[in-house]
Amino acid sequence: MTDVPPFAQASRHVRAVAYPHVLVLIDYRTGHVQCLLPKAATHWQEAARSGRLTAMPPPLATHMIRTGALSPAQEPTPWNGPLPAPAPAASWGGAEHPAGLTRVTGPFSATAAVALATTWSIMRTGRKNRAMNRIITALRASTSTAGRPATPAEASEAVLAVRRTAWQAPVRTACLEESAAATFLLAPRRLSVAWCHGIAADPVRLHAWVQTVDGGLVAEPPSTRAYTPALTIGACHQHRL
Known part of the structure; x- marks a missing residue:
């Protein structure tokens, strides 16, 4: 030793x-x-x-x-x-999350694929063990020029547009890719949300999601409140790394 x-x-x-x-x-x-x-x-x-x-x-x-x-x-x-973080309620290793396809025809539907492609490119261009760092750097840059907070309706439309597009894509899209892509989708319109990454226990698990400026969940089930945010970037808080 x-x-x-x-x-x-x-x-x-x-x-x-x-x-x-x-x-x-x-x-x-x-x-x-x-x-x-x-x-x-x-x-x-x-x-x-x-x-x-x-x-x-x-x-x-x-x-x-x-x-x-x-x-x-x-x-x-x-x-x-x-x-x-508070002691978790017993979940017996599982939790229910609503799932299914949602038809999205709002203002973000046409550009959701571009936001997802951007996210995948950031994660896959460079060393694999630095993908998270690259995403965080890009998220911080994209939220730094926001002109105003996104409304709950705008934020929800962005998340659902990304979610719908991801269902049709051949590439894996989990909560990290989905939440980052929604944030990137809002950035060209100078609309800001809070991107959150947190931890829950029983068992220990990670999740990434989007919140509005007042802390409202965006297209997320209430069970997301079980996650304690470890890192928040954007409209609500800014924890520097």
Whole structure:
């Protein structure tokens, strides 16, 4: 085992969300996710308060540095503690989400394919382990020039247009691609929404979605409220990486 440096600092690309039973770390540069059980989570939080790697067992400290969650520092550099999240209600590993095709003929239907193609291109052009970082950079750029917030109707039309187009596409489209494409679709009209990426537990799972400026869900089921936002870009908040 290599020697562990005495001090460390947290990567600015990493977000930590703490549930009572697990601490989830998301690296928004690489998209890497790791979960720390309560004992390891306690060590993480002790190190966050002190900036000292001696608060962690050497194997855990070595792993945190190797994965990029922490980096060596010349002096104690405490970092922010994790975002607290409420204990999840028992879901028995599943949740219901409405699904199905929706006919969309609104103002965004003609350009939804372009927004999806843009999203796929961003994710697939370059190193695979930096796809998440590229999407975040593009989302931040697209929302920075917004003239006004999108209305709930405009935001919903954009999401549904993307969703309808994605059903016809031969390329995989999950919540990340769908929510990013909806944000890109609104950007040329200088309409802003909040793009959110969050975590839920029982089991630990990730989701990306779109909200209006007042925090209203856009074309999402109420179960999306079970996700704690780890990163929000756009109209509501701006967490810098």
